[in-house]
Amino acid sequence: MSTPTGSTGRRDRRGILPWLAVPALLFFVGFAVVPLVGVLLLSFTTWDGIGGIHPSGLTSWRAVLTDPGLPHALWVTFLVMAVSWAVQTPASILLGTFLAGRQRYRAVLSLVYFVPLLLSSAAIAVAYKALLDPNFGLGAGLGTEWLSKDWLGRPWLAFGVVVFIVSWQFIPFHSLIYQGGVQQIPRSLYEAAALDGAGRIRQFFSITLPQLKYTIITSSTLMVIGSLTFFDLIFVLTEGGPGDATRVLALDMYKRGFQANLMGPASAIAVVLVLMGLAIALLLRRLGGRDAGESQLEGA
Amino acid sequence: MAIHLSRRTLLGLAAGIPASAALAACGSSGPGKDGDGGAATYWHLSGQPQEGVRTGAVERFNEAGSKGRIEVTTFENDAYKTKIKTAIGAGKAPTIIWGWGGGTLRSYVRAGQVDDLTPWFDRNPEVKNRLFPSSFGAATVDGKIYAMPFESVEPIVLFYNKRVFDDVGVEPPQSWDDIMALVPRFNAEGIAPFSLGGQSRWTNMMWLEFLFDRIGGPEVFQAVFDGEKDAWSHPAAIDALTKVQDLIKADGFIKGFSSITADSNADQALLYTGKAAMMLHGSWSYGIQQTEGGDFVSGDGLGFMNFPPVEGGKGDPGNSVGNPAQYLSISSKATAEQKEIAKDFFATGVLGDQEVKEWIDTGAVPIAKGSEKLLAESEGAEFLQFVYGIASNAKTFGQSWDQALSPTAAETLLDNIARLFQLSVSPQQFTDNLNEVIGK
Numbered sequence: 001m002s003t004p005t006g007s008t009g010r011r012d013r014r015g016i017l018p019w020l021a022v023p024a025l026l027f028f029v030g031f032a033v034v035p036l037v038g039v040l041l042l043s044f045t046t047w048d049g050i051g052g053i054h055p056s057g058l059t060s061w062r063a064v065l066t067d068p069g070l071p072h073a074l075w076v077t078f079l080v081m082a083v084s085w086a087v088q089t090p091a092s093i094l095l096g097t098f099l100a101g102r103q104r105y106r107a108v109l110s111l112v113y114f115v116p117l118l119l120s121s122a123a124i125a126v127a128y129k130a131l132l133d134p135n136f137g138l139g140a141g142l143g144t145e146w147l148s149k150d151w152l153g154r155p156w157l158a159f160g161v162v163v164f165i166v167s168w169q170f171i172p173f174h175s176l177i178y179q180g181g182v183q184q185i186p187r188s189l190y191e192a193a194a195l196d197g198a199g200r201i202r203q204f205f206s207i208t209l210p211q212l213k214y215t216i217i218t219s220s221t222l223m224v225i226g227s228l229t230f231f232d233l234i235f236v237l238t239e240g241g242p243g244d245a246t247r248v249l250a251l252d253m254y255k256r257g258f259q260a261n262l263m264g265p266a267s268a269i270a271v272v273l274v275l276m277g278l279a280i281a282l283l284l285r286r287l288g289g290r291d292a293g294e295s296q297l298e299g300a
Numbered sequence: 301m302a303i304h305l306s307r308r309t310l311l312g313l314a315a316g317i318p319a320s321a322a323l324a325a326c327g328s329s330g331p332g333k334d335g336d337g338g339a340a341t342y343w344h345l346s347g348q349p350q351e352g353v354r355t356g357a358v359e360r361f362n363e364a365g366s367k368g369r370i371e372v373t374t375f376e377n378d379a380y381k382t383k384i385k386t387a388i389g390a391g392k393a394p395t396i397i398w399g400w401g402g403g404t405l406r407s408y409v410r411a412g413q414v415d416d417l418t419p420w421f422d423r424n425p426e427v428k429n430r431l432f433p434s435s436f437g438a439a440t441v442d443g444k445i446y447a448m449p450f451e452s453v454e455p456i457v458l459f460y461n462k463r464v465f466d467d468v469g470v471e472p473p474q475s476w477d478d479i480m481a482l483v484p485r486f487n488a489e490g491i492a493p494f495s496l497g498g499q500s501r502w503t504n505m506m507w508l509e510f511l512f513d514r515i516g517g518p519e520v521f522q523a524v525f526d527g528e529k530d531a532w533s534h535p536a537a538i539d540a541l542t543k544v545q546d547l548i549k550a551d552g553f554i555k556g557f558s559s560i561t562a563d564s565n566a567d568q569a570l571l572y573t574g575k576a577a578m579m580l581h582g583s584w585s586y587g588i589q590q591t592e593g594g595d596f597v598s599g600d601g602l603g604f605m606n607f608p609p610v611e612g613g614k615g616d617p618g619n620s621v622g623n624p625a626q627y628l629s630i631s632s633k634a635t636a637e638q639k640e641i642a643k644d645f646f647a648t649g650v651l652g653d654q655e656v657k658e659w660i661d662t663g664a665v666p667i668a669k670g671s672e673k674l675l676a677e678s679e680g681a682e683f684l685q686f687v688y689g690i691a692s693n694a695k696t697f698g699q700s701w702d703q704a705l706s707p708t709a710a711e712t713l714l715d716n717i718a719r720l721f722q723l724s725v726s727p728q729q730f731t732d733n734l735n736e737v738i739g740k
Binding site: 048049050051052129130132133134135136149150151152153158238239241242243244255256258259260261262 | 710
């Protein structure tokens with residue numbers, strides 16, 4: 001393909017290649033940029049979703065920024081993000097490293113671990129809700145007292161349940177990423193380390209973890225950005241309750257927009273969500289260093 | 301090589317553009333006035349047995365109708381609430397809009413999305429006069445009628461499990477003090493005094509609706525509805541909020557009520573399995589107990605009564621709250637032809653003899669007058685006559701608060717009710733929070 005056929009061919013390719021991006025660009029503009037601008041404009045209006053749209057300057061922003069519900073929702077969102085990251089990352093790295101082994105039983109296990117990923121969040125939420133029902137759920141069915149707690153009715157318990165289910169659902173996915181990452185590490189590194197007398201644990205911390213740096217950044221970005229938009233699972237499971245204990249920002253936005261008919265403030269929250277997502281993604285990229293393309297095997 | 305690439309590019313573009321155009325088109329099309337020019341469109345709720353009764357009425361109308369056809373689309377309850385709002389906002393509403401009246405209808409009226417039906421009712425008094433007068437309140441905005449009430453009246457009723465009452469050896473409560481006295485009796489036996497699907501929030505609200513009415517009379521909530529400043533701070537309101545928190549503190553409700561939802565019917569199951577002794581719920585609960593409770597209803601296990609009075613309260617113990625009816629409005633964006641079909645349907649197709657009978661068979665009391673005989677002959681005669689009695693005798697039949705208020709105020713209300721039942725706000729904080737959204 002790169003056989004030089006003279007200057008005409010090269011110029012043509014330069015002229016044509018950008019065009020290949022047009023369909024993708026159209027999609028991106030149509031489904032990301034246009035709605036984004038629309039939301040930004042809506043955040044400066046008053047609209048109940050039914051009648052006319054009235055420009056109202058900063059009213060919506062003032063309402064959102066002075067509402068004590070916003071810092072609370074931000075806090076819950078941050079907590080879900082941080083705690084689920086802290087639970088998922090170590091578990092996924094360990095599982096991924098384990099599954100990277102070539103033994104056959106590990107291949108079978110990796111298939112089993114993959115199952116939660118095949119289920120939709122709504123189905124998972126409905127299933128867990130039924131299992132955790134204090135009167136007709138698992139605890140009552142098995143007659144085990146410790147299982148029949150008011151799981152979704154106490155603020156911290158409900159929060160813990162949300163983090164647990166999120167982790168249960170997404171650890172398989174991230175394990176898969178780490179499994180791939182670990183399998184990319186050249187065996188020669190481990191052989192050299194073994195010759196130098198490094199044990200398995202030493203090998204893990206000195207070779208596997210550092211070599212996984214970019215995989216960790218990729219997986220963390222997915223986790224953190226993903227947890228900003230958690231909605232379906234929490235909506236079905238607790239509807240943000242009890243009270244507002246699990247009301248994350250995305251849920252707050254939905255409730256304001258579609259239940260309370262306040263599209264202006266809901267759009268303002270959407271803008272906050274977008275800005276937060278961009279800022280965090282940027283931050284994570286910086287943490288990974290600017291030269292993401294650098295060789296991970298330097299000096300090896 | 302260059303030719304190869306350009307051909308691929310063209311193919312790529314050719315494949316990409318129609319796809320994106322088609323996707324873009326998806327967003328703007330949909331069932332609306334631009335459908336089949338001659339037919340009126342009608343959206344309502346899915347879910348049996350009600351769905352069958354609704355579509356049956358339309359089918360009979362379509363078969364008999366000379367003027368035109370009605371095309372029906374059905375939606376699941378919660379999906380419908382969002383869908384209809386979006387469709388109306390986008391100017392793509394169906395000709396006939398099914399709804400609950402009250403605050404949501406008012407938001408449609410304010411936006412000029414539904415037609416004023418007052419002149420039509422004036423010209424067709426026979427249509428109006430055959431329906432319960434109490435059903436028109438929630439259809440009326442600023443003195444004009446914007447919806448036709450139909451289907452059934454659904455008061456909130458205090459259900460109880462007769463078998464559990466016999467086992468414990470107690471009588472159904474005749475007053476609030478009786479309720480508070482029953483709570484320790486049932487708890488001592490390991491039975492929850494009241495079942496409650498607290499996560500659904502409107503379930504908790506029913507308690508406040510009755511306590512407000514029994515203690516302070518219907519004026520207390522009416523003042524909120526009318527948008528009077530600080531109306532929530534009425535002493536009767538504070539008293540009612542305190543009483544309900546007292547009941548919660550005394551373990552009056554089933555353990556874990558705030559994680560039980562009403563749509564899973566787990567709250568109903570608690571009552572018919574005898575894990576709870578009583579439950580405050582809509583009259584539709586009867587049908588659920590009948591189909592899911594085994595021999596609970598047929599074996600005379602289910603008791604029912606109106607909410608008892610509160611000592612020293614001003615409200616009439618005959619008053620009730622709930623859904624006075626369901627409502628049909630006509631979209632102002634529909635064509636003149638479609639509106640004619642819709643009105644023809646209202647006059648000749650809604651609550652006909654066959655439909656009235658079918659509603660009664662589902663365990664509901666239709667809002668058409670003169671069904672006493674059919675009710676008496678029906679399978680659930682005792683219950684249906686009881687509901688009919690409440691609906692026709694209540695001096696005030698209040699509409700459920702979340703339906704009566706605007707969607708904005710209703711959301712704040714439900715949110716604070718959930719917190720009140722969590723004991724995470726005091727009655728004082730509750731009234732402060734709600735005073736802020738009065739009239740919004």
